[in-house]
Amino acid sequence: MDNTTLIGLPSNRNLTSTDLAVAGYLARYAGTTRKTYEHTLRVLWRWCKGNGLDLLTDVKRHHLEIFLRYLEEDRHNKPASIAHHASVVKGFYRFAAIDDYIVKSPAEHLRTPRLYMDESSTLGLERMELGALIQTAKASHPTDGALIVLMGMLGLRVSEACAVRVEDYRHEERGHRVLKLVGKGGKPATVPLPVQVIRALDAAAGERVSGPLLLRKSNGQPMNRKAAAGVVARLCRKAGIDKHITPHGLRHSFVTACLDAGAPLRDVQIAARHSDPRITARYDRGRHNLDRHANHTVAAFLAGAA
Structure with missing residues (x-):
């Protein structure tokens, strides 16, 4: 996974399982939804790369908990944004398991921030x-x-x-x-x-x-x-x-x-x-x-x- 467009994966390089897993997940969506989901996965991928982790094969639940803390403390994301990122991450790993890229989703028990709606x-x-x-x-x-x-x-x-x-x-x-x-x-x-x-x-x-x-x-x-x-x-x-x-x-x-x-x-x-x-x-x-x-x-x- 790199800065190429994930849906239109290039044919001039060998595709990794991570490339295919990400592309397969994003192909389920279109328009703005696809763009926002792709943004989340890019943020996660960069964080994993910076910590020497492969997005698909190395990540465990505790890594994702630390990633959410990174979103809060380093990127200063609000609870609603963190909850959105967590939802996308859960979906990605759930389908990676369904498609047999991984045995079990590391995000299955990932904590999601509790949100309180400002009803006004x-x-x-x-x-x-x-x-x-x-x-x-x-x-x-x-x-x-x-x-x-x-x-x-x-x-x-x-x-x-x-x-x-x-x-x-x-x-x-x-x-x-x-x-x-x-x-x-x-x-x-x-x-x-x-x-x-x-x-x-x-x-x-x-x-x-x-x-x-x-x-x-x-x-x-x-x-x-x-x-x-x-x-x-x-x-x-x-x-x-x-x-x-x-x-x-x-x-x-x-x-x-x-x-x-x-x-x-x-x-x-x-x-x-x-x-x-x-x-x-x-x-x-x-x-x-x-x-x-x-x-x-x-x-x-x-x-x-x-």
């Missing part, structure tokens, strides 16, 4: 703030309106919103107008469209029947993540919103709005396409409301019987 950072905009932002966006430009609606009213990730094409939302299914997209991890999704959303998307499409839905006002090129972040920041200032809101913050706002509106947790999980309901539950502003505590429900249920 996941709540996004309040109802009136989100409404003001949507109105400001629609009044600004059709593309602005469609971008904010896709993220704030449908909960799309910024990359998903930028990838929407005009033909993607022209489908009908079971009496509903729907948007068909490919989401995180390559998972296809069908998203029903409320009337307000359809109007915003139609305004952005104009007379076009195909091609990218969101075109930048400045040059007519398709919207990208960087441009979308600029649009969100500009519209937040214009709407008088002082909070620092990123495009992903609008997805947070969507999930929180669903829960505040009383939608069942399971329905919100499906709408947000979260793999775990615990992720969705982080956004529930009312979960610490003692008026909603289950004790009251049980007391009412047992009234007259106990």
Whole structure:
């Protein structure tokens, strides 16, 4: 393993088992995920090389524990970053064992830092703030309106919103107008469209029947993540919103709005396409409301019987 691209391994040198194990692991992933996983393995490889260890054959559990301490004390990585690196390392050695490059994963019992989520950072905009932002966006430009609606009213990730094409939302299914997209991890999704959303998307499409839905006002090129972040920041200032809101913050706002509106947790999980309901539950502003505590429900249920 060296500084060559691991997926496109060079054919002009003899490949080691380490090269093949790393390439085989990274080949499972694509895009940003592959890049971040490759970065982790490069950090581990350099650390192993500096300590005279072969990444594949010499590493034991105690070496990996020392590596995590190195990340904390020498690289000054935060607990979330260390946990991410640990997860990648565990995955790499697990598949190295599956593929018979090693007998047993040295990361099987590797300690993972305990993380505590700052729940306040996941709540996004309040109802009136989100409404003001949507109105400001629609009044600004059709593309602005469609971008904010896709993220704030449908909960799309910024990359998903930028990838929407005009033909993607022209489908009908079971009496509903729907948007068909490919989401995180390559998972296809069908998203029903409320009337307000359809109007915003139609305004952005104009007379076009195909091609990218969101075109930048400045040059007519398709919207990208960087441009979308600029649009969100500009519209937040214009709407008088002082909070620092990123495009992903609008997805947070969507999930929180669903829960505040009383939608069942399971329905919100499906709408947000979260793999775990615990992720969705982080956004529930009312979960610490003692008026909603289950004790009251049980007391009412047992009234007259106990």
